[in-house]
Amino acid sequence: MAETGLHCIPAPSPLARGFQRAPVCGTGRGPGAVHLSTFYPVVSSPNHNGITVNRSVNPVHRTFFLAAHSCMHAASKGHHSLPPASRRASPAASCSSKIHSIRSSPLGTQSGFNRFDPLSSTTLTAAKPGQFSKLRGRFRTKAVSTETDEGVDEKSEQGDELPIEVVDGAEAVLKGDGLPKRWVIVGLCFTAFLLCNMDRVNMSIAILPMSQDYGWDSQTVGVVQSSFFWGYLLTQVAGGVWADRIGGKKVLGFGVVWWSVATVLTPFAAKLGLPALLAARACMGVGEGVAMPAMNNLLARWVPKTERSRALALVYSGMYLGSVTGLGISPSFIHQFGWPSVFYSFGSLGAVWAVVWSRNAYSTPFDDPNISQSEKDYISQNVVKSSKVQKIPWRLLLSKPPVWAIISCHFCHNWGTFILLTWMPTYYHDVLGFNLTESGIYSVLPWLTMAVCSNTGGWIADTLVSRGYSITFVRKAMQSIGFLGPALCLSQLSSIHDPKLAVLCMMLSQGSDAFSQSGLYSNHQDIGPRYSGVLLGMSNTAGVLAGVLGTAATGYILQNGSWDEVFTVAVGLYLVGTVIWNVFATGEKIFD
Template identity: 30%
Template sequence: MRAPAGGEAEPEDEAGADRTPLLGESQRATVPACCSARYNLALLAFFGFFVLYALRVNLSVALVDMVETNTSLAKNTTSKVCPEHPSALNIPRNTTGKKYSWDADTQGWILGSFFYGYIITQIPGGYLASKVGGKLLLGFGILIPAVFTLFTPLAADLGVGYLIAVRVLEGLGEGVTFPAMHAMWSSWAPPLERSKLLSISYAGAQLGTVVSLPLSGIICYYVNWIYVFYIFGALGVLWFLFWIWLVSDTPETHRRISPTEREYILSSLKDQNGLLSALPYFGCWVFIIVTGQIADCLREKLNFSTVCVRKTFTLIGMIGPAVFLVAAGFIGCDYTLAVAFLTISTSLGGCCTSGFGINHLDIAPSYAGILLGITNSFATIPGMVGPVIAKSLTHHNTVGEWQTVFYIAASINLFGAIFFALFGSGEVQDWALNGRHLHRN
C-alpha cells in the first residue's frame, strides 16, 4: 500500500491498490434476519449460555440448604442478630433434603473449585475449536457440566472430595465455551452484524444468572435441593440435543440455510477472516486477566501505591495501543503485520482494566456503581460517532484516509493517558467518605 503523494488524485488503478486490506470494497444488501440461520444460531447460543450460567451459579444457592445449621450458634444469638424473616405466605419450608456437616472452609473450597477447572481450558479452547469445530466444542462444553450437575447429589453423598472433583470437571467443560462460540461466529457473523449477533448470544449468560438464582432458592424452599441440579442438568442435556440437530459449524455445511443467506455470509467474510478479526479481542481478554494479577501483586507484595499502579497500567494501556495503531498505517500490504499490530494494540488496551477501569473503587467505593454508569455512558459515545466519522473520512478507502482515522484515535488515547497521569488519584475522596468506607488505599 502507498499513501498518495502531494495530495493529488490517483488514477483509478493505483487507488485500487491503495485500499486497506481490512475492509471490503463494497457493501452488499443484507439478508433479512427473521428466521435466518445465523439468527437462529444466535438464539440457540443465547439459551446455551443461559443454561451454562445457571449450571455455574445454582450451587451457591443450593449449598445453603445442603449444610447443617449451626445449632450451637443459634442458641447463643443475642438481640443484635436479626431474626429470620417469616414467609409472607406462611408456607412451610421443605426439610427433606439431606444435610452435610461442612464447615466454612470446606464450603469455600466447594464453591471455588469450579474456577480451578474453568481457568485451565480457557486458552486451549480456542485451539481446540480450530481442530474439532466450534459446534462440538461448545455443545460438549455445556453437555459435560450438565451431566456432572445431574451427578452432584450423588457426589455430595459420596463425600466432599467427590463433589469438589465434579465441580472442577464442570469448570473444565465450561472453560471452552466462549472461545468455541467466538470460533463459530468467525464463520457465521457478517462484519456489520457481529455486534448484534454476539450480544444476543452472550446475553443469555446474564439472564441465566438472574433467573437461576431466585429459581434455585424457590426449588430449595418448596421442594428439595437435589432438584436444583436435576432440573438444570436436564435442561442442559435437552439444549444439547437441539444444538446438535439444528446447528452447523459453517454456512456451507448447514442443511436448512437458504442459498441467498449462505452467499451473503460467505461473500461478506471472504476479504476479512473472522478468526483473525477475533484475535485482538482474545489478546485483550488475556491481558485483562494477567494484568489484574500483576496489579494486585505490585500493591500487595511490592508495596506500590495504588495511584502508581493505576497510572502505570493506564499509560501502558492507552499509549501502547496508540503507537501500534499509528504504525499499522505504515506497513504496506503486509497482512500478517497488520493483524499483528492491531492485535498488539487491542491487547495492550486490556491493561486499562487494571488502570482507570477500576479506579472508581479506589476513589469512591460507595459510589462506584454510579460512577461506572456515568463513565460508561460517556464511553459509548465513541462507539456511536466513531463509525460515522471514520466513514466520512474514508470515502475512497485509501491508506492516507485511514492514516487520518488512526491519528485521530491515537490522539484521543494520548490525551486520555496524559490527563489521567496528571489528575488521577488512588485515594478515597473526601466527598465519597461515609460510615462504610473510612479508609485510605
C-alpha cells in the same frame, strides 16, 4: 462473473416538490453490474402502491427500470410469453441479458448504469410461482405495460408482490421465512450461555443448606466453591484447539452435555462424600471451560464483521441473564423442593438444548444444507472461509504484540470483574448494612445492567463499523469505556455513604464494564478468525487466573486492610489495561 439479479432501493418520500429519489437499481454485485442512482423529476407524486418510475421524465431511466422490472416479474411468475431459452435459464440470468443491451449502449453507459454499490440495496429476486417470502418490506408493483427489447409485451397486475432481499449497511435480511440462519446459531449460543451461568451460580445458593446438612466449615465451603475453577482452567486452551480443529458445533455440544450431566450428578456426589463432590464440580468446570472458545470459533465463521459486536454482546448477555435467573429462582426451588432440585432441574435443561442444537447447528454455513444460497453467499463475502486447523502455530501467535495485549488486558479486566461479582454481596452486607435478603436482591441489579449495556455497546460498535470507522478505532473506544468507566466508579465508592447511591455506582461500574464485549472480547475474531478459538482460550486462561488470584487476594486484603485498598488495586489494573490496550491492540487481521 458478477452476481446477477435486479437490485433496487424503493423510492422514499419526495425530497422536494416535483422531485422523487430514484430507486437505486443494479443487476448484480461487483464489476460490470448495472447501477442506477440519481434524482429525477416526476410528473406527479408517487402512487400509493409504490414505484412511479414510469412517470420519469428521463426516458433512459424509464426504459431501464421497466424492462428489468417486467422481465423479473414475468420470470418470477414463470410467464409463458418469455422465450423458451429464457424460461429454461434462471430468471436472473435471463433478465441479465435484457439489461445488458441497455447497459452497454452509449446512452446507458453515459447514464451510469455500469456502476453498482453493493451496500444498502434491495434485491428483486425471482421465485417459484406462488412462492413469496415474508419480509420487512416488499415491492408492490404498479400496473404497467411496456415493451421489452425482445418485443414481448409484459403486464403486471395491480397489487402483485415480488420477494425482496434487503441489504442495509452490508447487513443482509435474506429472503425466506424466519430468522437468518446465522442468528439462529447466535440464539442457540445465547441459550447455552444462559444455562452455563444458571448451572454455575446455583451452587452459591445451594451451598448454604448443603453446608448445614454435611457440617462443612468455612474453609471447606471455600474449597467446594473453588473446585469448579480447577476444571475450568484446564480446558480453556484445549477447548480452543479442539474447536479450531474439529469445529465449534461438536465442542460446544460436548461442553453443554458434559456440564449438564455433572450438574445432575452433584447431589449424588455430595452423598458419596467430599472427594466425589469436588470431582463433580471440577468436571462441570471442564465442560464450561470449552464453551467460550467454541462459541468464539462458531461466530467467527458465521457472523460478518459488521454484525460481530452485536452477536457477541447478545451471547455474553446470556451469561448475565443466566446469573439473574439462577440467583432469582434457586431460593424458591430450594425452599419448595430442597437443595437437590436446583441441580436436577437446571441440569435437565441441557438435554433439551442438546437436541435442538444437534438438529439445527453446523460448524460453518458451508456445512449447513438448509441455509439459503443468498445468505451463504453473503456470509462468504464477509467472513474468512477457512478449513479446520490441523496445527496451531504457537510461536507465531505468541510473537505478536496484539495477542499479548489481549492476554494481559483480559487479566486486568477480569481481576476487577470477578472481585465485584464474587464479593459484592459481602460488600453490601458489611459496608452498606443490607441484610442477606437485600444483599441478594441488590446483587442482581449489576447483572441486569450488564445485560442491557452489553447489547447497547454491541449495537453502537456495529453501527460505527458500518459507517466507515475502522475496527481498530471501535475496539479501542469500546474497551476504553470498559476500563475507564469501572475505574472512575470504583474510585468514588469510598466517598459515597448513601447505600442507594453506592448500589447505583456499582451498577454504573458494571454497565460500563459490559462495553468490553465489543472491545476485548470481539478482538480475537478480528486479528485471527481462523485461530479465534485458541486465542480466546489463551486469554481467558489469564482471565480465570485473575479471578482466582483476585478473589483470594481480596480476602487477604480485607483481613489486613480495608475495602478502599481492594478498590485501589482494581482501579490500578484498569488503568494499566487501558494503556496497554490503546498502545498495542489492533482491529486488523494479523493471522491468515
